[in-house]
Each structure stands twice: as C-alpha cells, then as structure tokens.
Amino acid sequence: MTSKIIKFVIPLLPLGIAVPLAAQTGDEPPDPYSALSEESRPLNTRWETDYKGELEAGGAYVNSDNFMFGQYNGLYEKGATFIGNAQWQGWRTDSSQYWQVDARDLGLETRRGKLEWGMAGRMRVALLFDNQIQVKNDSAQTPFLGEGSAKLVLPPNWVGGANTSDWSLLYPSLQGFDRKLERHKYGLQFDTALGAGWTLLSSFSSEQKEGTGDIGAAIYRDAASPLAALLPQPIDQRTTDFDLAFDYQGNALQLKASYHFSDFNNGEDLLSWQNPYNAGYGPVVDYPNGYGGIALAPDNQFQQLRLTGNWIIMPTLRLQMDGSYARTEQDDDFPLYTVNPGLAVDEPVPRSDLNAQVDTTTLGLALVARPMRKLTLEGRYRLDDRNNDSPRDGYLYVRGDGADQPASKFTAYNAPHDTRKQSAAFEGAYRLPGRNKLSLEYAYQRVDRSNAAVETTRENSLRGWWKNNSWQPLSARVELLYADLAADTYDWAQSYYSRFDTELINETPDDQRYTTHPALSQYHLSNRERLLGKVDLNYFLSNQWNLALNMLWRRDDFDKSTLGLIDERSDSYVFSANYQPHQALNLSAYFNFNRYGASQSGRAFVGGVEKNAFAVVPPLPQASDPGRNWDVDNDDTTRALGMALQWQAMERLQLDFDYSFIDTRGENTFTTYGAPDLATEPLPEVKTRQHQFRFSGSYHLRDNLSLNLHYQYFRFQGDNWAIDDVAPDSINKVLSFGEESPDESVNYLGLSVSYRLR
Numbered sequence: 001m002t003s004k005i006i007k008f009v010i011p012l013l014p015l016g017i018a019v020p021l022a023a024q025t026g027d028e029p030p031d032p033y034s035a036l037s038e039e040s041r042p043l044n045t046r047w048e049t050d051y052k053g054e055l056e057a058g059g060a061y062v063n064s065d066n067f068m069f070g071q072y073n074g075l076y077e078k079g080a081t082f083i084g085n086a087q088w089q090g091w092r093t094d095s096s097q098y099w100q101v102d103a104r105d106l107g108l109e110t111r112r113g114k115l116e117w118g119m120a121g122r123m124r125v126a127l128l129f130d131n132q133i134q135v136k137n138d139s140a141q142t143p144f145l146g147e148g149s150a151k152l153v154l155p156p157n158w159v160g161g162a163n164t165s166d167w168s169l170l171y172p173s174l175q176g177f178d179r180k181l182e183r184h185k186y187g188l189q190f191d192t193a194l195g196a197g198w199t200l201l202s203s204f205s206s207e208q209k210e211g212t213g214d215i216g217a218a219i220y221r222d223a224a225s226p227l228a229a230l231l232p233q234p235i236d237q238r239t240t241d242f243d244l245a246f247d248y249q250g251n252a253l254q255l256k257a258s259y260h261f262s263d264f265n266n267g268e269d270l271l272s273w274q275n276p277y278n279a280g281y282g283p284v285v286d287y288p289n290g291y292g293g294i295a296l297a298p299d300n301q302f303q304q305l306r307l308t309g310n311w312i313i314m315p316t317l318r319l320q321m322d323g324s325y326a327r328t329e330q331d332d333d334f335p336l337y338t339v340n341p342g343l344a345v346d347e348p349v350p351r352s353d354l355n356a357q358v359d360t361t362t363l364g365l366a367l368v369a370r371p372m373r374k375l376t377l378e379g380r381y382r383l384d385d386r387n388n389d390s391p392r393d394g395y396l397y398v399r400g401d402g403a404d405q406p407a408s409k410f411t412a413y414n415a416p417h418d419t420r421k422q423s424a425a426f427e428g429a430y431r432l433p434g435r436n437k438l439s440l441e442y443a444y445q446r447v448d449r450s451n452a453a454v455e456t457t458r459e460n461s462l463r464g465w466w467k468n469n470s471w472q473p474l475s476a477r478v479e480l481l482y483a484d485l486a487a488d489t490y491d492w493a494q495s496y497y498s499r500f501d502t503e504l505i506n507e508t509p510d511d512q513r514y515t516t517h518p519a520l521s522q523y524h525l526s527n528r529e530r531l532l533g534k535v536d537l538n539y540f541l542s543n544q545w546n547l548a549l550n551m552l553w554r555r556d557d558f559d560k561s562t563l564g565l566i567d568e569r570s571d572s573y574v575f576s577a578n579y580q581p582h583q584a585l586n587l588s589a590y591f592n593f594n595r596y597g598a599s600q601s602g603r604a605f606v607g608g609v610e611k612n613a614f615a616v617v618p619p620l621p622q623a624s625d626p627g628r629n630w631d632v633d634n635d636d637t638t639r640a641l642g643m644a645l646q647w648q649a650m651e652r653l654q655l656d657f658d659y660s661f662i663d664t665r666g667e668n669t670f671t672t673y674g675a676p677d678l679a680t681e682p683l684p685e686v687k688t689r690q691h692q693f694r695f696s697g698s699y700h701l702r703d704n705l706s707l708n709l710h711y712q713y714f715r716f717q718g719d720n721w722a723i724d725d726v727a728p729d730s731i732n733k734v735l736s737f738g739e740e741s742p743d744e745s746v747n748y749l750g751l752s753v754s755y756r757l758r
Contacts, residue, residue, distance in 0.1 A: 051756040053088030058752025069714040074108035082107025096120040126189040136179035140737035143173035152273040160278035160287035164729035181211035201245040220400035229735040236267030262302040284342035293339035298332035322364040330356040344404040356390040374431040388416035409503035418450040434470040454525040473540040481532040492518035520563040527560040584648035592640040652700040691715040710750035
C-alpha cells in the first residue's frame, strides 16, 4: 500500500516545488476565487438599471428540425417563433407593499412565469407556472399502431415470422413517432411573519407530465431467448407536492421544522402489445392472438417531517443538527399475472396490492469549535436508516406471457431490503504562518444491509488539504485522500435462497444455487482502495489577467474482485483565463480535458452441468473454466474548449460573443482467453462532436428603448455503432427503432425590441 501512495504523490510534488516563495502577513487571506462569482459584464450602464420593468417582443426563426439543439429549450421545430418576455415590479413609498411580475419565453413551450405580492418583512404570496419540454431522437420508427395509448397493435395485414427478417410487411408498416415529454407545473407560495422571530413558509404545486417515451419489452418462456421489441411508451403522470415549514431566527438559535407531502399518480398502469413473432409458441402466444404486458410505475405517496437547527452555544462553539423521518407508501392494485386470456392461470396473485411501506430516518449532527484563534475543530455524525416493512409473498408469475402458469416450485419471492448507514468524521484545520492553512480529516462509515450478498461494509478514509495564499500573486490548494472499503464475506448464494421456493432449491445441486457467478462481486459490496488528489492553482498576473488550473485524479482498485469491476480511474484538467483590459471589455476562455477508464471481467457459461462453478479437475465445466473469461476496458475522453467576449463597444451598443466546442470519444476493448466460441472483433469508437456559437447585441435607441439581435449556430455530429446502420430487423429476435445518430446543423436568428418601464 505504501508503494501505491508514493507512486501517486510523486507526480504532484513538482507542482508545489516549482512555485516561488514570497512571505506575506495576515491571518485570514482573501478568497482568491471571489472575483469569479461577481458579475462579469464589464460595464453596468443606465440601460440596465433604474427602471421598474421591461417588455421584450419580437420574432425568431429556426432553419431546421432538430432534437439535440432544441432538446430542452423548445426550439426543436423549423419555423418562426415569438419572442416574449415581461418583467415589472413596483412598490408603494408610503408602505411596505411591493409586487412583481416576471414572465419568460412566452412564445415557446418552455414558458415560465411568476406573480408575487407582499409586504416587506411581513408577508409574501406568489403564483407561478413552469413549462418544460424534452425531445429525443426523432428518427425512431415502429410498426405498432396506437402510439400514445396503453395498447399497441399491429396493422391488420401483418405477416409474422420467427425472426424480424421474416416480416415481409415490416418496412411498409413503419411510421415515425415523436418521443417528446412535456411538463406543466403550477404552484402557489405563501409566507408570513408570525412574530417573535417565527415565520410560516408554505407552498403547493401540481405537475403534469405527458408525452411518449420508449421502453424495452419481451415475450418469452426462457429469459435466455426472448422475443424482444422496443415500444413507444405512453406517459401520463401527475405529481402533487405540498410543503409547510415554521422557521425561527434568533440571535443564538435558528430552527426550522418542516413537513413535505408528495403524491405521484400514473395515468397508465400497464402497457400491452401484440406479439409480432410466429416463433412456434403455439396459436395462443404467436401472432395474431398473443399479447405481452409490462407494468408501469405505480402510484405512491411520500411524507417527511424534518427539523434543522443551528445553535451558537458560545462565540467559539456551534452545534448544527439536521434530522428527518419519512414514509413512502405504495398500494397500487396488482395487474393479473398475464394479459393473455388464452394462457392457463390456476393460482391467482396472492394479494391485491403490495401494500409497500418504507420508513427512512436520517440524523446529522455537527459540532464546530474554535479552541484557539488559529485552530478549528469539527466533529460530524450521520445516520441514514431505511426500513422496508413491505410484506413478503410468493408469486407464481407467468414467465414473459409465453406459456401457461408454471408449477408451484417456480414460485418467486420478493425480498425487501433494509439499509442502515452510519458515518462519523473528525476534522481539524490550523492557520499556519504566511497565510497558509492546513486541514486534516478522518472519516469512518459502516453500512449494514439485509437481503444482500454482504451484510456489512466498513470504510475508513483520511483526507488532508493545504491552502496557500503567501505566494502572491499565486494561490494554491492541494488535497489528498486515501479510502479503504472493506466488506464482510461475500455470500454468493444469498439472492438464490431469498428469491426462490424451497422445493426448487432442494432440486438444485449445491454448486448451482446462484443467480450470478460466485466469483462475480457487486462493485458497491466489494473491497476497494481509493486514491484521490486535487490541485487548484489561481494566478493573478495583474488587475487585468487571471489564470486558473484545476486538476483531479481518482483511482479505485477493487483488489479482491475476480470477476466484475476490477478498477476505475478518472482524470480531469481545467485551464481557464480571464482578461479585462478595461471596464468595457471582458474576455474569458477555458480548456477542459476529462478521461474515464474502467476494467471489468466476466465469464461466459450456460446452465445445466456447465453451471458448476467449483470444479477443479479437468475437464472443467464452463462456469469453472478461466479460459472462458472475457475482459473489457472502457476508455472515455472528453475535450471541451470555450471562449466568451463581453464588449461595451459604444455607450449605446452592447455585444456578447460565445463559442464552445465539445468532442467525446468512447472505446471498448475486449479480450478473451482461448474459448473458440468467444472470439471478438474490435468495436468502433463512439464519437460525438459539438460546435455552438452565440452572438447577441443590443443597441439602445433611447434611454428606454433597445433593439436586440440574437444569433446561434449549432452543429452536432454523432457516430454510435450501437444504433447506426442497425435497421429495425438487423437483430433476429429484437425489433428496434432503426434510429440513427444525430447529425444536425441549426441556425437560429432572433430580432426583438425591449421597452423599459419607468
């Protein structure tokens, strides 16, 4: 372990050694990053201040349909749109009353607004609305009719077949559909002062989510050979939220007690689809009589009580607390075991609904003390306890709507999971001479789980960081962390015993009682060593120039895992610069490089006698043979750069330029170890490239009247082997959407007039 730390730390040392030393005085240095949080516009003019409101109206044009440029901003369709924004505020000089109206993007589906009235320090009432939209890949196609409904059927003249390539009428039946989700949220907020330091805070909101998504489904008898299809999924969901809080602000004590209620209602409980396959499952299951069904998200309710507080016991001692108790309930009616009435079902669902109940308790405590002027000590404790009281029952479910209800030995049981997580940390920080600050933290976390392959995991971590402001004009911060996660003995058979019926367990050989390979560890339950380092440098060349370099490295080593995730690594480098030669001009630029890598291993095997994972004498069954291992190395890189210019070209002319470029590449390298049926071929890179240029200018015709010009150019190119040239029938047993990677070139032009209200 020592050698690992040395190899990790050595590359960081030159960053500190190369910095010239310059002693300075002062106990608490100014924050070198404070300038970054300030308004970056070079010159605040009278065009932006001293007005009660502003009205903006105009028009814009988008030159092509798209889904990447307009994914969230509502500008996804070719054509003209209305630019409309309004803001108005006022107050009465003879009282404390005020009002405010704010409405944005009135010509788009992303419009939002707020109407507020109040009496300063006494009361506030606000009405709000917020519309959002998300559009996805618009090249998807499906042969199913009834898109947007919960029952999908095939065209009347459909010709089925065992494979997708056998469907002679597939392509004449394909039709596009919009994968678009809309959210409409309306809310009411009311706050009032109660006196003696107490305030009542309340809010109510209702959000409707509608549209069409996508979901994968299958009809099968054996999950190893499903008849699969990608389906358009109807979305019709409503979420209602209510919050009530009492806030107390005293000189030494601050408290807040709150209640939160959330109700989720799904208008669609079940999605059914007609089976497009004739795969020899019989006339009841094959086309045209066969149907499959998949349950959608159930209705549920969530309630939470929370208490937070801050108590200044004395000037050098403070106690903070955050505790909550929450309950989630779900009692949506169960659907039948199958949507296919032709299948025999002798045993009904054991109960009408799950009657699920999950209680979650959290408690956070922090004690902060300053026993000496330069020394700060902090102790923290955190509890997260999740108790799942849902009843456990056996379900003799119909496998994939593909056959009659199986024998009773195939009963499957739900396994409620409980989790109790406790963590404690102690941190000390000391201000050294020369405007240096050194901090050290030790943290311990224990997680206890039920119905999991590992009952308990324990993590110890040590983190230290050093902040230096004595090398002016350079400030530096260096952080190092080492964490060790240790897990109890991995119980590979746990999920098998908790899920299946005793009769089936007794019939299964001892060496086959597992659902995942005994050597395959879930990463969050595996032993792991973590090394992390951060370096932040900020250099103020002058009052005009500022340079910053931020670097991060992380290495995770799952050193006890044979199969599964073996290691993870990530690196991030960000260089930024800001130049402001005078008040009227501000120029900034950045470059960002991120790299993520991971290595994981698996073993290919089938069932029956080949499922024995414990044989040591040749000939080895597949599950025991390391020669059937495969490895995959993931390597993802992202490069991004950007430049921005804000320029007050003349007293009446204001210009903004912004350009960004993002390039991502993902590689997956597979390795096998001799098994002839596991031969691999290199996979192509997954690539995306995005350019975006934005320009806006405002010319002030008069003190209260401005002409605005907005232009954007957006270019996006994707290259993804997983969907490119994959037709709806390219995979024999999978009906896909046949979509293509995005390739967009979009121009947006907007012209508007702003009128400021006096």
